[in-house]
Amino acid sequence: MLFRQAKWEEPIVFELSSFSKQTLLIDEEFANEASEALKRIPESLVRSSELKIPNLSEVEVVRHYNRLSQMSYGVDVGPVPLGSCTMKYNPKICEELASDPRVTELHPYQDEEEAQGILEIMYLMQRWLSEITGMDECSLQPPAGAAGEFVGALIIRKYHHDRGLNNKNEMIVPEAAHGSNPASSAMAGFKVVKIPTAPSGETDIEALKSVLSDNTAGLMLTNPNTLGIFESGIVEISDLIHEKSALMYYDGANLNGILGIVRPGDMGFDIVHLNLHKTFAAPHGGGGPGAGAVCVRKELIDYLPVPLVGFDGRSYKLRYDLSRTIGRVSWFYGNIVPIVKSFIYIAALGPALREVAEVSVLNTNYLMSKLRRMRGISLPYGENRWRKHEFVVSFENLLKETGVSAEDVAKALLDRGLHAPTIYFPLIVKEAHMIEVTETETKENIDRLAKAYEEIIELAYRDPQVVKSSPVNTSVKRLDVLVANHPRTLAPTYEHLRRLKSQEV
Amino acid sequence: MKLGFVVNPIAGMGGSVGLKGTDGELYEEALKRGAKPVAPSKAVRFLQALSEKGFQGVIVAANSVMGCDYLSSSRLRFSCLDLPDRGKSVTSREDTLRVIEVFLKSDVDLIVFVGGDGTARDVLSVAGTKVPILGVPSGVKMYSGVFATSPEVAAEVVVEFERGNISVDQVEVADVDEIKLKEDLLNVRLYGYAVAPVLEGFVVPSKDLVSGSEEEKWGIAKYFIEEYMFPGVLYFLGPGTTTKAIADLLGLKKTLLGVDAIYERKLVGRDLSESEILRLIEKYGRVSLVVSVIGRQGYIFGRGNQQFSARVLRLVKKTDIFVLATHSKLAGIKYLLIDVGDPELELELSGYWRVITGYGEETVKLVLPACCVDKYLSSGGLTQYLKT
Ligand SMILES: Cc1ncc(COP(=O)(O)O)c(C=O)c1O
Numbered sequence: 001m002l003f004r005q006a007k008w009e010e011p012i013v014f015e016l017s018s019f020s021k022q023t024l025l026i027d028e029e030f031a032n033e034a035s036e037a038l039k040r041i042p043e044s045l046v047r048s049s050e051l052k053i054p055n056l057s058e059v060e061v062v063r064h065y066n067r068l069s070q071m072s073y074g075v076d077v078g079p080v081p082l083g084s085c086t087m088k089y090n091p092k093i094c095e096e097l098a099s100d101p102r103v104t105e106l107h108p109y110q111d112e113e114e115a116q117g118i119l120e121i122m123y124l125m126q127r128w129l130s131e132i133t134g135m136d137e138c139s140l141q142p143p144a145g146a147a148g149e150f151v152g153a154l155i156i157r158k159y160h161h162d163r164g165l166n167n168k169n170e171m172i173v174p175e176a177a178h179g180s181n182p183a184s185s186a187m188a189g190f191k192v193v194k195i196p197t198a199p200s201g202e203t204d205i206e207a208l209k210s211v212l213s214d215n216t217a218g219l220m221l222t223n224p225n226t227l228g229i230f231e232s233g234i235v236e237i238s239d240l241i242h243e244k245s246a247l248m249y250y251d252g253a254n255l256n257g258i259l260g261i262v263r264p265g266d267m268g269f270d271i272v273h274l275n276l277h278k279t280f281a282a283p284h285g286g287g288g289p290g291a292g293a294v295c296v297r298k299e300l301i302d303y304l305p306v307p308l309v310g311f312d313g314r315s316y317k318l319r320y321d322l323s324r325t326i327g328r329v330s331w332f333y334g335n336i337v338p339i340v341k342s343f344i345y346i347a348a349l350g351p352a353l354r355e356v357a358e359v360s361v362l363n364t365n366y367l368m369s370k371l372r373r374m375r376g377i378s379l380p381y382g383e384n385r386w387r388k389h390e391f392v393v394s395f396e397n398l399l400k401e402t403g404v405s406a407e408d409v410a411k412a413l414l415d416r417g418l419h420a421p422t423i424y425f426p427l428i429v430k431e432a433h434m435i436e437v438t439e440t441e442t443k444e445n446i447d448r449l450a451k452a453y454e455e456i457i458e459l460a461y462r463d464p465q466v467v468k469s470s471p472v473n474t475s476v477k478r479l480d481v482l483v484a485n486h487p488r489t490l491a492p493t494y495e496h497l498r499r500l501k502s503q504e505v
Numbered sequence: 506m507k508l509g510f511v512v513n514p515i516a517g518m519g520g521s522v523g524l525k526g527t528d529g530e531l532y533e534e535a536l537k538r539g540a541k542p543v544a545p546s547k548a549v550r551f552l553q554a555l556s557e558k559g560f561q562g563v564i565v566a567a568n569s570v571m572g573c574d575y576l577s578s579s580r581l582r583f584s585c586l587d588l589p590d591r592g593k594s595v596t597s598r599e600d601t602l603r604v605i606e607v608f609l610k611s612d613v614d615l616i617v618f619v620g621g622d623g624t625a626r627d628v629l630s631v632a633g634t635k636v637p638i639l640g641v642p643s644g645v646k647m648y649s650g651v652f653a654t655s656p657e658v659a660a661e662v663v664v665e666f667e668r669g670n671i672s673v674d675q676v677e678v679a680d681v682d683e684i685k686l687k688e689d690l691l692n693v694r695l696y697g698y699a700v701a702p703v704l705e706g707f708v709v710p711s712k713d714l715v716s717g718s719e720e721e722k723w724g725i726a727k728y729f730i731e732e733y734m735f736p737g738v739l740y741f742l743g744p745g746t747t748t749k750a751i752a753d754l755l756g757l758k759k760t761l762l763g764v765d766a767i768y769e770r771k772l773v774g775r776d777l778s779e780s781e782i783l784r785l786i787e788k789y790g791r792v793s794l795v796v797s798v799i800g801r802q803g804y805i806f807g808r809g810n811q812q813f814s815a816r817v818l819r820l821v822k823k824t825d826i827f828v829l830a831t832h833s834k835l836a837g838i839k840y841l842l843i844d845v846g847d848p849e850l851e852l853e854l855s856g857y858w859r860v861i862t863g864y865g866e867e868t869v870k871l872v873l874p875a876c877c878v879d880k881y882l883s884s885g886g887l888t889q890y891l892k893t
Contacts, residue, residue: 186865194868207869210857
């Protein structure tokens with residue numbers, strides 16, 4: 001498939017304004033009204049400095065963003081097989097309904113009686129997510145997955161304190177876990193104890209046993225784990241943790257491997273967070289907005305962040321009456337947009353939600369079977385195990401034999417009009433590609449991806465230099481990662497960029 | 506198969522008396538401090554294992570203390586060179602060089618040497634990449650990647666190599682710069698690349714010449730001081746930059762490659778030898794050992810910190826031993842190793858340990874006895890660890 005990405009020398013929108021020749025035409029009447037209105041605003045509230053927004057006409061704005069979109073790539077353009085990120089297609093019906101004025105124009109201070117619709121959606125989501133996870137109640141407040149983990153860790157801390165178990169200061173986390181797991185534990189004041197992965201690809205239970213003590217507060221685990229392997233010893237693990245009066249935390253950022261098939265609650269978990277913006281098809285990346293619902297077992301409901309949505313048989317109400325709540329973690333209703341989108345996604349699929357997992361798992365293993373047979377690729381850990389939502393292969397042999405690294409292969413995929421998978425994660429696999437095609441991709445697309453890998457590997461053995469100098473067909477060529485990630489070059493806002501440019505920072 | 510076999514009889518003698526090697530004058534100093542030879546016993550262990558594992562080939566060995574002395578009682582087939590002169594009591598670097606030259610002329614398929622980094626350098630300087638080489642570990646410094654984890658493992662590698670089950674790979678030969686060492690700068694120099702048979706998991710990967718970032722080390726040191734340093738306990742800090750960070754934070758001047766002792770946040774001993782450590786243990790009673798992981802090899806005892814001998818370790822509770830390592834150091838290390846020349850003790854200390862890897866962060870690692878990695882793994886049902 002031929003691929004050439006557009007390349008525009010496009011300034012950022014703030015710098016575009018100087019080109020603008022058109023302005024908004026304001027008639028006299030409007031101008032008068034405006035200045036009258038201004039007089040009624042207390043002086044202290046009127047801005048004295050100039051407004052720093054771009055001065056552009058509609059057509060300039062439209063062209064600007066269209067050009068940018070031509071230089072970028074997303075799920076609406078082609079597959080994005082980023083393992084652990086679950087980049088599935090986000091149905092447009094969800095976009096449409098979530099942009100309905102009844103959602104977008106809702107004021108956070110609107111009387112609850114007048115916001116029954118959105119409250120009902122939230123109430124049903126609390127019920128549905130409880131059902132999906134095998135828990136008893138959920139809070140939709142956390143604005144992201146990591147925020148959900150932090151909430152979970154705080155609940156664990158408060159729960160132990162309430163029982164006088166102040167010595168419980170250790171959180172166990174697998175070495176291969178997502179970085180936000182140890183980070184949330186540390187933020188909640190726990191010591192982090194990392195345990196290794198056994199060669200089978202599962203948690204090393206002997207290592208787990210070796211660290212269990214009265215200090216153990218909990219275990220954070222994701223299952224299927226970071227390698228995409230289902231922990232067959234999960235019930236034993238739960239029992240071991242519970243014997244120490246510790247709690248089981250499920251990182252359900254990505255539920256794509258088990259949706260409708262098995263539930264964390266049935267595996268023995270006590271607390272679960274879900275990234276609604278992954279499994280339930282709300283777009284993510286670029287900073288959100290996300291939503292990280294947290295669901296818990298009966299005994300822990302009282303600890304959830306407020307408000308929950310309650311229903312008295314007549315109307316829906318925000319509930320603040322949780323005696324042991326860890327408090328508030330978000331404003332108002334939480335991030336309502338991804339919640340609404342996820343609601344529509346679940347409602348549309350109904351019982352077919354199970355097929356999401358079935359098709360993802362099938363897709364994963366289909367692609368894995370193709371890749372693992374290729375020269376230079378190996379499948380470390382649990383060679384004879386099927387994977388669930390994702391799999392991790394190693395290009396260590398390819399690197400040894402040709403000098404072409406996992407990163408080079410990833411860049412070469414870009415040249416073929418595909419997005420690269422997650423690379424160099426988890427750290428326990430050298431030269432890793434962590435691949436997740438989700439249920440979105442068709443067999444043809446997966447074949448295309450496999451074919452691209454095959455071509456790149458063949459090229460690596462024949463002419464490694466070509467692979468190493470990719471990408472050449474993209475609008476942005478290979479970056480110096482050190483420079484690109486350095487705080488001195490990263491500018492999250494225009495204001496920061498302006499200061500960087502004028503050397504103020 | 507034809508195997509060239511050479512022993513550096515004085516290698517490793519400096520370790521237990523607190524010396525960083527036996528190169529040059531250090532050898533005399535070692536003798537003065539009462540050091541005993543260690544290489545001969547390693548040579549015997551290697552040859553015995555070789556015969557047990559059914560080695561079929563012939564051995565071409567250097568003469569007397571450099572080889573043949575240890576073979577005379579074995580059932581292996583061998584012939585002796587007339588180098589070095591029999592009766593020569595002190596051998597030198599030149600002897601090693603000349604022996605290797607003869608090995609090359611007699612077309613050996615593999616050279617096995619007993620020694621440390623210094624010996625590895627000498628062997629490499631003649632053998633180059635013409636013949637694969639393999640080291641039986643007996644040095645004080647073993648930064649090179651040509652060493653097997655123990656004499657027994659070296660034998661295993663030779664036998665597998667003979668059977669054609671393993672191939673060779675290029676590995677680093679490195680050494681610590683002696684002059685810089687005196688100024689406490691850990692300057693590991695890369696001398697070149699040798700060809701060595703590599704049985705994944707058995708041969709020691711060469712040391713990671715880059716260690717973790719400063720910041721990581723400060724985090725580890727700060728956490729250790731806050732969480733695990735108590736009054737009334739004497740702390741022995743082993744060699745390395747991570748352990749040194751603890752002393753730095755306390756404002757104490759620790760040697761980089763020696764074992765120093767801290768009590769009530771004061772330095773009470775510098776660059777200690779085994780006997781000095783034993784004396785301090787007797788004097789203070791409550792002691793803790795703080796060691797770090799040595800490069801990519803994963804040793805926590807037996808490389809660069811031989812002062813923590815089997816005798817010392819027998820006096821310290823396992824829970825009073827702390828291992829520190831940055832993430833970058835631990836990355837790629839499958840398990841940690843203990844090599845104190847006392848298989849029983851090594852086995853006792855094996856199992857899962859917590860390694861302090863950051864502020865408020867501990868990582869569990871499997872610690873194995875260097876003597877018998879293979880036996881330990883198969884008996885413990887952990888054979889799987891060798892496979893990935
Ligand atoms: C396994 C896992 N846990 C937690 C998170 C954190 O989620 P968020 O990015 O929404 O904070 C992610 C996101 O990538 C994840 O993959």
